[in-house]
Structures are given as structure tokens and as C-alpha cells.
Amino acid sequence: MEAEMCPHVLLFPLPIQSPINSMLQLAELFCLAGLQVTFLNTNHNQHLLCRHTNVESRFRQYPKFQFRTIPDGLPEEHPRSSELFGELISSLQAVAQPFLREILPGVTCVIPDGLFYYAVDIGNEVGVSVIPFDTISPSCLWVYLSFPKLIEAGDIPFKGNDLDVLIENVPGMQGLLRRRDFPFYRLTNCATDLYCQLALKEIRSIPRSHGLILNTFEDLDGPLLSLIRSHCPKAYAVGPLHLQLKTRLADKRMPLPSSNSLWEEDHSSIQWLDVQPIESVIYVSFGSLATLTREEILEFWHGLVNSGIRFLWVMRSNLLREEEFNHQFVKELMEGCKERAYTVTWAPQEKVLAHPAIGGFLTHSGWNSTMESIVQGKPMICWAVYVDQRVTSRFVGEVWKIGVDMKDICDRYIIEKVVKDLMVTNKDTFKKSANNLSMLGKQSVGEGGSSYNAFEYLVEDIKKLGRRGKDTNPNCIG
Ligand code: UDP
Numbered sequence: 001m002e003a004e005m006c007p008h009v010l011l012f013p014l015p016i017q018s019p020i021n022s023m024l025q026l027a028e029l030f031c032l033a034g035l036q037v038t039f040l041n042t043n044h045n046q047h048l049l050c051r052h053t054n055v056e057s058r059f060r061q062y063p064k065f066q067f068r069t070i071p072d073g074l075p076e077e078h079p080r081s082s083e084l085f086g087e088l089i090s091s092l093q094a095v096a097q098p099f100l101r102e103i104l105p106g107v108t109c110v111i112p113d114g115l116f117y118y119a120v121d122i123g124n125e126v127g128v129s130v131i132p133f134d135t136i137s138p139s140c141l142w143v144y145l146s147f148p149k150l151i152e153a154g155d156i157p158f159k160g161n162d163l164d165v166l167i168e169n170v171p172g173m174q175g176l177l178r179r180r181d182f183p184f185y186r187l188t189n190c191a192t193d194l195y196c197q198l199a200l201k202e203i204r205s206i207p208r209s210h211g212l213i214l215n216t217f218e219d220l221d222g223p224l225l226s227l228i229r230s231h232c233p234k235a236y237a238v239g240p241l242h243l244q245l246k247t248r249l250a251d252k253r254m255p256l257p258s259s260n261s262l263w264e265e266d267h268s269s270i271q272w273l274d275v276q277p278i279e280s281v282i283y284v285s286f287g288s289l290a291t292l293t294r295e296e297i298l299e300f301w302h303g304l305v306n307s308g309i310r311f312l313w314v315m316r317s318n319l320l321r322e323e324e325f326n327h328q329f330v331k332e333l334m335e336g337c338k339e340r341a342y343t344v345t346w347a348p349q350e351k352v353l354a355h356p357a358i359g360g361f362l363t364h365s366g367w368n369s370t371m372e373s374i375v376q377g378k379p380m381i382c383w384a385v386y387v388d389q390r391v392t393s394r395f396v397g398e399v400w401k402i403g404v405d406m407k408d409i410c411d412r413y414i415i416e417k418v419v420k421d422l423m424v425t426n427k428d429t430f431k432k433s434a435n436n437l438s439m440l441g442k443q444s445v446g447e448g449g450s451s452y453n454a455f456e457y458l459v460e461d462i463k464k465l466g467r468r469g470k471d472t473n474p475n476c477i478g
Helices: 015-033 043-052 054-058 083-106 119-127 138-145 146-151 196-206 218-229 241-253 266-274 294-307 327-335 349-354 367-376 388-398 412-425 425-444 449-474
Strands: 008-013 035-040 066-068 109-112 212-214 235-237 283-286 310-315 343-346 358-363 381-382 402-407
Touching: 008 015, 008 083, 015 054, 015 083, 015 119, 015 138, 015 241, 015 367, 035 349, 043 066, 043 283, 054 066, 066 083, 083 119, 083 196, 109 119, 119 196, 119 283, 138 196, 138 388, 212 218, 218 235, 218 425, 218 449, 241 367, 241 425, 241 449, 266 343, 266 349, 283 294, 283 349, 283 412, 294 327, 294 412, 310 367, 327 343, 349 358, 349 367, 349 381, 358 367, 358 412, 367 388, 367 412, 367 425, 381 412, 388 402, 402 412, 412 425, 425 449
Parallel strands: 008 035, 008 109, 035 066, 212 235, 283 310, 283 358, 310 343, 358 381, 381 402
Antiparallel strands: none
């Protein structure tokens, strides 16, 4: 019995939708591999998750799985918006540090989000291996890892306002990466910029970790993975993670996972798609955090309407920046185009992207959305807002050539043009490259594929840590 209970993995996601989604998928994969798993969530997010999904009953089938929760340190009425992300991160850190110090001696290994650099310090302090899961895109992570070089070369902070200047000191991205593709393109002072400082702390923690988990696959990010491995040799590329999970569940003839959404999914979007012609609809979503001004929403709306293409738009109730969501505003917008458009406040995105009526995706280039779109072979129009979205969108347009990188341009005429380009004029070219990447992604998670094998190595390594820990760590549970 004793051997069965070890190893024990603690997963600790960033308290926002996309990392929670990915970490839950990883947690379920570990459960399938027979590991003992604790999923550490914030009270706030656990409440939302339990309200809108069946995670509790879904994970009850795994007797070695448990949820643990901690406060995020913020008052309940705090908006936890992207604009106040820094407050969420620092208040959670104040709560999480003492909690981790207490709980880590009882586990074999901890898998925190890559941004929780302090978990690496605590793990090293108490002698527990740390394998961060970096849920951002590997291209952005590689830019982060190049920060010291960029600072030394004087490339950052930028001098002058020209955003089209090429950044030549990121190995592997010469001639590709412009200032406007940089994660923090408004960076004026590295020493005072919170996000630059967080990125620097994160990259300093990577070489002190046991390994690093990334949601990508070799055929997509192979060259970058080789570069990342020069900082952390054990970089496990286990993505597309949602597909790895689905494939393994299907192999075991187990039910496929339902939603991990923090908001209620509106399935009427699927019913609406069911009556639309094949590949006729563009799906529009800016993820769970990005906000837009009223003017930006209007530019997108005019561009989409003028393109003549049908669209399904996720209008989150907190999509409007610094404004109360105005249902009347959305209602009036939709009045004029009822025949060709549909909006929901939150969609079952994976199902939407898998729907045959969807021909393309107008996205903010969040990493989960990008991977989900790649798996379904749907070409993308990228309108990146911040952080990894800016680098990822450059790769979509220029490296993988599976879409158009609109970057930060928000102009109705350009939007109309790129929508027609993606959905009509160059549809076949984009479809061909998107289908090819989709096929490679699917192969990577099939038995013997690179991501399938990477997950097997990861589990094997954790089991080795468990065997080592049992000799050296008297607190190991089991
Ligand atoms: N998502 C969803 N329904 C929506 C919009 C988004 O389920 O209406 C999910 C999507 O499938 C993805 C996540 O939310 O897994 C968004 O993650 P991403 O990394 O793309 O962007 P972020 O929200 O972190 O900016």
C-alpha cells in the first residue's frame, strides 16, 4: 500500500482561467498515470469552478485526487481584472508562501505556474523538487530568457518610439521580432516595470528548477525548445495538452472532459452554428482577461459587418474597459445584423472551434486559444493585447503562416479586409497550412509521438523523485 500512495504531486495554477484550465488537464493526466494529486486553487476561483462545472464529481472518480484551497488575499468585491493583475499576484504570494512552506515537505514534487518563482525558492529550501508549468507560449518564454542579453545590449528599454525597429539580440528570432512584437512593448524602465521584474525573477528561477513543463509540441516549437533547453535541459513539451488528455481518456474508453470554465458556457452558440453553412463563420473571442474600449469594439463590429462574413462573438460581461457592461449597447449592435451574427457572454470554446461551421478565429492570441485553434486546423486573425500574445501572433503570421497578424491595428477597413482575406480570398492557402499543423499536433499526442513520450518521461521522472524522496524525506505522504 505504501508504494501506491507515493509520488504525490502538488499543482498550483495562476489564479486565472487559462492556467486553471491547463493545470486541471495536467492534473487529470497525472490521475490517469496513477499519481496522487493535490490541486491548489484560490477560494474565489474554486467557488466559480464548482458553480459552473462538474469538476468536483468528475475528479471524484480519482480517489488519489484532492482539491485544496487558499484565499487570494483580496476582498471579495475586488474585480480581479487584468488591469489589477499585479495586486492579485502580490496578495496571493503573501498567502501562498507560508502555505507552501508548510505543505511542501509532504509532497514529492510541486508544479507551480512559471510565474510563481518563489515556489522554486521554497522547494529548494525544504528539499522538494519543483517543475514549473509555464503556461505562456514558448516563444514568449524564450524572449524572457533573452532579457539579460537584451538589457546588456541596450535593446531594452527601447530608445525612441519607433515600434518597427527589429530586435536582433534574441537568438533564433533575428529578422523576425520587432519592438511591436515584444511582450512589454511600452517598456520604459526595466527596474520599475512590475511585469519586467516578474519575468526576470521567473527566468532566474528556471535553471534552479528540476524541469519545466510546456504546452507545445516539437513540430511546432522544436527550434525554440532546443534554445530553452540550454537553460533547463528537462523541458517537457507535452502539448497540445487538452488533446493529450482527450486522446488518453479515449484510449481508456473514459468520458471526455467537460468544461473547466469559471463562467457559465452558453451552448446556444452551438445550436446557432448547427444551422450555419460549413466554414462560413468567424469566431471572435479575446479570451478571459483582455479588455477593449467602446471605440475598439465598434471598429471590430463595423469591420465584421462590412466584411459580409457571419460571426459568433464572445462579448464577456467585463469586456468593456473601465465601464459597466452595457447590455443595451450590445443589443443595439446586434439588432442590425441578426441574420449573420450571434453573441454570447461565454462560449464552450473547444466545441465552437471544433464545429464545421467555423472557418476562422479572430483571437487575441492567448496561448490556450492558439493551441485550441491549431488542433482544429482553424486559421487565425490575431489582434494581440499584451505579454505572450504579441510574440505568439508574430509566429502565427510569419513563422507558421496559419493566419494574419493584425497586431494592434484596430481599424474597421483593415478588419474588413483581413476577414475577407482569411475567410475568402486566401482561405485555401491558410487552411492548408493550418490543417498540416493540426495533423502534426495530433500525431504528437498519439502513442509514440513526441508529446506522448514527453509526458511518459515526466511521469517516470516524478516516480524516480518519489523513490528518492522515500529514502530521504520522512514527511513523504505514504
Ligand atoms: N474560453 C472559453 N470560452 C470563451 C472564451 C475563452 O472556454 O468564451 C477559454 C479558452 O478555451 C481558453 C481560455 O478560455 O482555454 C482562454 O485562454 P487564453 O490563453 O487563450 O487567453 P487568456 O484568457 O489567458 O487571455
